[in-house]
Amino acid sequence: MTENKEKTYLFDNPRNVKLVIRGLLVVCIILVILDLIIHRHSVHPWEHIFAFYPVYGFVSCVVLVLLAKELRKLVMRSENYYDAYPDIDPFNDDGSQEDHDA
């Protein structure tokens, strides 16, 4: 398995990854500029704030991920959490055996 035998795929080339990232940045910039150009008809005054949707979208996703990371500290357990059943077994506890024998 030499390297030149292996087929290279689209995103194996870091340039293509960079291209995607730059493309997204360009799209974002254009969309913010469009906010100034297109007159938005809106139902609510908040919609008129400049770059309301971009900022809201960005901030809510960052908040979402940060809160989800905190949530992980609270709720994350091992993969087999529900499969394992250690705990106490009332029928094999000391002292409870005698009443079966009595």
Place this chain on the structure above:
Amino acid sequence: MPEALVTLPLFLGALLAGITRGKLRSILMLAAPVVGAYLVYTLTPGQNFETTLFDKPLTPVRVDSLSILFGYLFHLAAFIGVVYSLHLKDTPQLVASLAYAACAVGAVFAGDLLALFLYWEGLAITSSILVFARRSGRSLGAGTRYLLVQVFSGVLLLAGTIAWAHGGNGLDFNHIGLESMAGKLIFVAFGIKASFPLVHNWLTDSYPEATPSGTVFLSAFTTKVAIYALARGYAGTEQLIYIGVMMACFPIFYAVIANDLRRVLAYSLINQLGFMVVGIGVGTELALNGAVAHAFNDVLFKGLLMMSMGAVLHVTGEMRGSELGGLYKKMPKTAILCMIGAASISAFPLFNGFVSKSMIVTAVLEEGHEWVWLGLLFAAAGVFHHAGIKIPFFAFFGHNSKHIETAHEPPKNMIIAMTIAACLCIGIGCFPRTLYSLLPYATDYSPYDASHILAQMQLLAFSALAFLSLKLYEIYPPELRSTNLDAQWVYRRFAPTLARWVLHFVIRIDTAFRRTALRLMGRGVLSMVRHHRSEGVLARSWPTGSMVFWVAVLLGSTLLMYYV
């Protein structure tokens, strides 16, 4: 009377799937939903099938625009699901999936609560088979829990129906409302199936454990029947707005950290249901249209996403995000189809999610629920984040997993089923009028104006930017092998542990009680032995002379008393 036979093609299909094999079975199973859909096509609103049972008037089949829309939808979903499962030879699974679809069709055409109850329970039983059919220890447990919850919902529905009829309302299934106790019972019954917060875990528990094609069927029917039932019985109920916005928001946190990608989709299903529930709660014509249209679209794009993940599971046998990645190299078609589903659920313009979600969001804002609107915007950004980006990214891109070497495209029928769903997602997105014309209220709503498109594109582009920045700065939480605690912890951990503790406690008390009783009995036996053994007071032998003496004393004293 075609209206009475509306569920017959699918039920017959299920029956025939059980007794035929091979190509014939495939043809019959494909024909069943097509014939059924044609039957729905021949129906006209108001064409009800009525009968009487013990002098009670019943309407087992009621035809109106709402039931016709769902009728089409379920036949379509059944058709796509059948195509997706054509490679299967597992008879119980195939029979169950068509019977399940038939029950869903029956439920949306049910004109009275009794018929609804029967189909409601039919849904529970047939769908649980799709979970059991995975034939693993986990699916057995998840399926059993699923069945218990579903049957409990059915019991509540029955209790509510009896109370509702007893209150003099008859059995007709129309607007119910929350005023009466019966109304509340039925509301909870519907709520369980619609996966309201705290009773939602049956969904995220069982769907990831079902078979690849089973999950496709599951994601289409049960919850959509519940949405239909809520729209019919509780339109305009304000509580639904707040329940809905909770449903739209809280699951996305779990979706971000869940590892099993079908579990991510299950959480995102609850998030989409939240949008529909909000629409039903708002209750205006636009909102109800939006809710119903979104249910229609959700079946398509959620089905498509579930199918693409099912294909990955089928090929690699793996569904954990931590173990997958880079599969676009070997499964490019599946990856593209998955991304079409991802774009649709994220409500990109020209995809079907956009044309229905925007109706709900607009209706919410028009009714002045601005905080709810902010919640829905948050949920809309979040859904792109976890379903739109996370699902394709961790399955098909991201790091190179060990499955790349052995991976290949799934069977042709799976690709065809996904292609059908993808074409419908784009078709409805580009030509929403076809869907709008089927909606319960006539509408001239147009989703495609510059303001809407720009707002949505900004929201989505900057959500993607957020994902990108978090990923580049390595803040984004990695996929980890894990279980995340949720409301189900109460019945999967807390209640069993509590029961064990109580049992432990009872056994301790029981032991102590028995010991004391034994000790007391022992003492009793000992004292009896003391008094009755050979030298005991009560067992001593007495000389004859003393008896004669005492008899003489007795007779003497009697004589004395006679004279005195």
